[in-house]
Amino acid sequence: MQRKQDLIDFLINNPIFELYIKKLKNCICCFYYHGIENKIIDPFIQQEQITTAQLTKHILYLKHNGFEFINLSDLYNVLNRLNNDCLLGPNSMGKYAIFTFDDGYLNNKTILLPLMKIYQIPFTVFINTNHVTNRKRHLFYFLRTALSFCKNKVISLETIKKNYNISTPLNKLKCYNELASLYRTLPQRIVIILNLEIQSLLNINEWNKLNNQFNSEEVLSWDDIIEMNNDKLVDFGSHGLDHFICHNSQDPDETKMQIIKSKAIIKGKLGKCNWFSYPNGRIQDISKLAYDIVKSEFKLAFSTVRANIDKNSNKHLLPRIIPYCNLSRYRANLKISFLKFTKQKYEREIVNLVKSIS
Numbered sequence: 001m002q003r004k005q006d007l008i009d010f011l012i013n014n015p016i017f018e019l020y021i022k023k024l025k026n027c028i029c030c031f032y033y034h035g036i037e038n039k040i041i042d043p044f045i046q047q048e049q050i051t052t053a054q055l056t057k058h059i060l061y062l063k064h065n066g067f068e069f070i071n072l073s074d075l076y077n078v079l080n081r082l083n084n085d086c087l088l089g090p091n092s093m094g095k096y097a098i099f100t101f102d103d104g105y106l107n108n109k110t111i112l113l114p115l116m117k118i119y120q121i122p123f124t125v126f127i128n129t130n131h132v133t134n135r136k137r138h139l140f141y142f143l144r145t146a147l148s149f150c151k152n153k154v155i156s157l158e159t160i161k162k163n164y165n166i167s168t169p170l171n172k173l174k175c176y177n178e179l180a181s182l183y184r185t186l187p188q189r190i191v192i193i194l195n196l197e198i199q200s201l202l203n204i205n206e207w208n209k210l211n212n213q214f215n216s217e218e219v220l221s222w223d224d225i226i227e228m229n230n231d232k233l234v235d236f237g238s239h240g241l242d243h244f245i246c247h248n249s250q251d252p253d254e255t256k257m258q259i260i261k262s263k264a265i266i267k268g269k270l271g272k273c274n275w276f277s278y279p280n281g282r283i284q285d286i287s288k289l290a291y292d293i294v295k296s297e298f299k300l301a302f303s304t305v306r307a308n309i310d311k312n313s314n315k316h317l318l319p320r321i322i323p324y325c326n327l328s329r330y331r332a333n334l335k336i337s338f339l340k341f342t343k344q345k346y347e348r349e350i351v352n353l354v355k356s357i358s
Contacts, residue, residue: 237275246290
């Protein structure tokens with residue numbers, strides 16, 4: 001852990017790396033965000049939100065360093081050009097930044113779009129169609145909020161046959177981390193039942209009050225999406241029906257439905273659906289079946305494996321860079337994505353997954 005922090009500190013403070021980013025002429029960096037708020041009132045519950053001020057700093061940093069902002073159609077064309085023309089020189093790719101936003105938060109319309117219009121930056125929002133249709137917040141919001149405001153010192157969860165001591169903030173955090181891991185790895189049918197238990201820790205009046213307090217966690221409606229889709233800066237892709245993590249423990253029929261039906265719904269509403277973002281998006285979150293379906297249904301698909309994109313990147317397992325809110329960490333993470341060991345790690349993970357599929 002200390003070695004990792006030492007590397008981060010070195011990258012933040014070393015002017016050579018800053019100059020490297022400035023002078024770089026041949027790269028593609030895809031960043032993934034979630035929601036955006038003018039002010040964060042609870043960093044734990046609103047951990048998927050970035051502030052307007054923070055995102056503005058990211059935009060200005062990239063502009064200062066000569067990045068051109070492109071959309072996913074541009075990226076698709078760039079990758080095809082690179083793969084099809086062996087005569088292109090090493091500096092022919094361009095220096096591009098791509099902004100994507102997962103989960104479809106309402107503030108992508110109310111706060112993000114006006115900000116992006118100021119700078120004329122295109123972006124893609126990956127939506128969960130069931131959440132949009134039912135105006136249903138995401139499961140991790142209910143988990144974080146229930147544990148934060150539950151007054152019980154001990155909770156019993158029948159679904160997983162476990163009791164948790166949540167009498168102190170540290171105990172609540174430990175409980176959250178364990179349950180969050182289960183949310184990411186258990187079959188969806190069990191996660192849904194478990195989440196209903198979690199929601200029952202607070203009554204309806206408490207939920208109504210907290211939902212109003214944390215309106216940053218509200219999701220887009222179809223009317224919102226259709227209105228946004230009329231703006232040339234905005235594009236939409238699939239994030240599944242639900243925030244369904246496509247790992248090997250999921251039911252195969254459910255995996256197929258989550259991917260194929262979500263695409264059909266978006267295409268029916270907007271006329272097209274060419275892009276997919278794997279929920280959670282680590283290599284262990286993507287089954288052989290999910291990859292195979294996504295490859296046959298979409299032009300591009302995105303993981304959350306950290307690296308920059310180049311001509312050798314798998315079009316259906318593209319890497320993305322998590323943009324830490326703090327500008328210094330953001331700069332460091334961008335630089336790490338260019339390091340040789342980061343690219344090699346991505347390539348190893350992708351090769352291993354594709355080999356297991358072949």
